[in-house]
Amino acid sequence: LSERGLALASACSALLAEIDALGPEARAALLRKWSLPVALALAAGSGRFTDIKSALPGVTARALAQTLKGLEAEALVERRILEEYPPRPRYDLHDAARALLPSLERLQAALAA
Numbered sequence: 839l840s841e842r843g844l845a846l847a848s849a850c851s852a853l854l855a856e857i858d859a860l861g862p863e864a865r866a867a868l869l870r871k872w873s874l875p876v877a878l879a880l881a882a883g884s885g886r887f888t889d890i891k892s893a894l895p896g897v898t899a900r901a902l903a904q905t906l907k908g909l910e911a912e913a914l915v916e917r918r919i920l921e922e923y924p925p926r927p928r929y930d931l932h933d934a935a936r937a938l939l940p941s942l943e944r945l946q947a948a949l950a951a
Contacts, residue, residue, distance in 0.1 A: 842951055849945040856941050860914075860934055867912040868935075872897055872905040874942060877931060880915065881939050885928040909935070 839847060857868050867873060872894065879893040891902055906929055909915035914935040920926050931939075 842948070845948040845951065846945070849941065849948045853938065853941040853945055856938055864912045864914060864934070867908045867914060868938075870905060870908060872901055873909060876902070876905050876909065877914075877935055877938065878942055878946065880929055880931045881936070881942075885930060886926060887929070890929065 857865050860868070868877075875894050875897075876890060879890045882893065884890045884893045887902065887906075890906075891897060891899065894902070897905075906915060906917070910917050910929075914932055916930045916932055918928050918930070920928050
């Protein structure tokens, strides 16, 4: 492997080990196409559906809704209804998903290099 390939392999291996530690159901939810990009968007502060969709070019509303529901079902994302008019949902990462962020950011940095 090239130097960049070694950095990517190391980052992927560390991330997969952390994902595996969360259990098989969480692993299945996190390894779906949009789950990790959604986690990064939520970590960046995009908590409303439209903000998340804007942060992820190419994601459809249906794919995003299914991803958020899957992550919520595995207790990786929390959905809260904001007390405003009209009521709007806001999504936040739970601690288990937040623990993956350092590895996700290492992977993102390795991809950018």
